[in-house]
Amino acid sequence: MEVVYVSDDGKDHWIDSKMRPTTTLEMAIVNSKPGQLIRLIDGTYRVKRPMPFPHSGEQGNPIVVRGETGVVLDAAQKPDPSVSASNPGQARFAVFQLIDVEHIRIENLNITRGWPSAVYIENSRNLSFRGLDISDGTYAFYASGERCHGIKITECRWVQDSSIWRAIRWDEIHDGKDDEGNVIKVPFRYLNGAFFGADDIAGDVEISRNDIRDCYNGIRMDVSSFNVGAPIGTFNRDIRIMDNRFSYIRDNPIEPEFVALGWWIGRNRFYNCHKLFSQDGVRGGFWYYFANICWFDSRPGPEGDEYNGGAVFKLGKGGNVPQPDYVSVCFHNSFYLRQKYIKKGTTRGLVNARNAIEHADPVTLPDEMMPLDQSFFGEYADLYLSAMPPLPVVFSGDLANHPAYPDIFDPYDGVLSCPRPATGPLFENSLAGQFELRESHQIPYVNPLEVPLPDGSVWCSNPEHWPGAITDGCLIQGPDYVPVDLDYVRSLPVPEVQATSS
Incomplete structure (x- = not known):
């Protein structure tokens, strides 16, 4: 040159x-x-x-x-x-x-x-x-x-x-609205990027x-309002978010808007992040969350900031809002949480499988790091999960230590299968970032997990893997990236949006 x-x-x-x-x-x-x-x-x-x-x-x-x-x-x-x-x-x-x-x-x-x-x-x-x-x-x-x-x-x-994590209120960055629906421009709105x-x-x-x-x-x-009605796959297709480190993210590390097709979110580390994965009002699908590790040792916001709860998934608000058109799979991730797994909302086609989900014991943490009675999910009236076809929600083979698990799934008929409830810590030392499973939880699966890919093929996991992102000291690699085959995806039936009570 x-x-x-x-x-x-x-x-x-x-x-x-x-x-x-x-x-x-x-x-x-x-x-x-x-x-x-x-x-x-x-x-x-x-x-x-x-x-x-x-x-x-x-x-x-x-x-x-x-x-x-x-x-x-x-x-x-x-x-x-x-x-x-x-x-x-x-x-x-x-x-x-x-x-x-x-x-x-x-x-x-x-x-x-x-x-x-x-x-x-x-x-x-x-x-x-x-x-x-x-x-x-x-x-x-x-x-x-x-x-x-x-x-x-x-x-x-x-x-x-x-200073964004600890010193600035969430609602000083994100514009609000008054009673008449007018936008209230807040002082740090230029950080909303x-x-x-x-x-x-x-x-x-x-x-x-x-x-x-x-x-x-x-x-x-x-996607702009002008293009929201474009055929799925026209925008926000084939996105790979791999092997990154996200730290002190005040709102969302991953947030598609309106539509996303073929998103691969794998082997990332999320440290002190508010809400990890946003699917709020997003159409599309074939989203893959795998081999990610999430943990915390801090809570966001200054004194009096109410936007500090967070969650793993941010789902749609229910009603006639857009919903996923195709399957998404969250598998073999390791979560150490002070927040809810899902706070509220509705989705469809989500397969949540073989994750290790450890909720911290608030008694062992500094005061007010997390609620003493933190729930696994939000209120039943605010969360809609259905096993109805053609896009059922499935939770299968997850290892979790929350005291309400697996009973929390009782209102959601047919959603849960093969739960692995546990007591006490799941990982060697979560606060220190050591996410090898403790020996009592190092139990492989009998059959592989079948993950449908956006070209019509199927990837099968190794059934010898333990729950979570790490087996025998090695981070699970997950499937190789496969670009979307638009002809295949657009040949699939797309269900109508169904109104829900959430």
């Missing part, structure tokens, strides 16, 4: 045992072309305006922007309160803007104070981001447009605001081996 050297002043510098001419980063991007490596030498770069890429790379000849160790891009922007859980658009600031381009890679940079976005993507394809250390911003990455696909984000880190946000993108997104912490949301992918 042709190497273009970049410095903060654009002058000659001693690089690799030789004085070499350099250019500024802005000029390097303006003049970029396929097959170039734009290499930034150590230094702090002041970013005064967005940097759009005017040209694309080519397959096999991408444009690569790569920083040496110690490169910092400081945008010196202030928070933008006009962006809150919304598409920032190309008119607002972003350090890098990738609009109608393809085959571009950005690697090994520190980016700070890039409000509202460090990276803004629109209708672009085949993009790769690796080793970016991003702080501040409503979004680290935001993607928009139905021609967006082929986005890969790996080994990046984002810290949005280190995500590590990766999206609006109306096709999909094919891989987010893996990232460290996502001290933020409001992890991954939140939306």
Whole structure:
């Protein structure tokens, strides 16, 4: 590749045992072309305006922007309160803007104070981001447009605001409404964003081996009201969220909006997160949650913040709201909880199998870390789970130590099978992050778990695996990723939404 050297002043510098001419980063991007490596030498770069890429790379000849160790891009922007859980658009600031381009890679940079976005993507394809250390911003990455696909984000880190978990109230970030339905804009609304946000993108997104912490949301992918009625699979398809670490997430680590098809959420670690998996009013399906580990040692919010309960699943609100159209499977995960497993709501097609679910003993924890009488589920009147076909809800083979388990399933006829109730701790030392099952629970299954995949095939688990994410010291790998076969999925019958009482 042709190497273009970049410095903060654009002058000659001693690089690799030789004085070499350099250019500024802005000029390097303006003049970029396929097959170039734009290499930034150590230094702090002041970013005064967005940097759009005017040209694309080519397959096999991408444009690569790569920083040496110690490169910092400081945008010196202030928070933008006009962006809150919304598409920032190309008119607002972003350090890098990738609009109608393809085959571009950005690697090994520190980016700070890039409000509202460090990276803004629109209708672009085949993009790769690796080793970016991003702080501040409503979004680290935001993607928009139905021609967006082929986005890969790996080994990046984002810290949005280190005070968000403990010092800021949830309802000071999330807008409210008055009695007349008018929006009440709250003071920290500019934090209502995500590590990766999206609006109306096709999909094919891989987010893996990232460290996502001290933020409001992890991954939140939306569909605009204009496109809500599009055929399932048009948007938010083939998303892989694998091997990441989510820490101190004030709202949801994983939150699709309206529709999601073929989401793979595997081998992640969730540490001090509020509500893990949101399926609230989301159509689609073939969602796979496997080999994830979740634990806590802290409760969110300052004194008086009532939004600190949390749950593993955030389900739909019932009534005639959208519901999943296809199956989803949550299997072989390890949960150490202070919160409910499901607080309220309704769903269908959820198979919850072979998880290890340990509720902490509140007596052994600091005061007010969790309720002394924390329930497994929310109130029966607020939760609707049905074993009725064609998309029954199934809980099978889970190991759980909650005192109400398995009796809590009595009102849900036919939902529960093969429960493994337990007393006392399930894991070696949950607070220390040691999630090997205690010896008395190291019991394999007789038959494999059959998991339907979005191409019509079936993956079978190893029946020798124990409950939870770890067997014999090894993290369960789960199934290999299989992209959605749209012809197959769209040939499946889609049940009507049924009104519920929840």
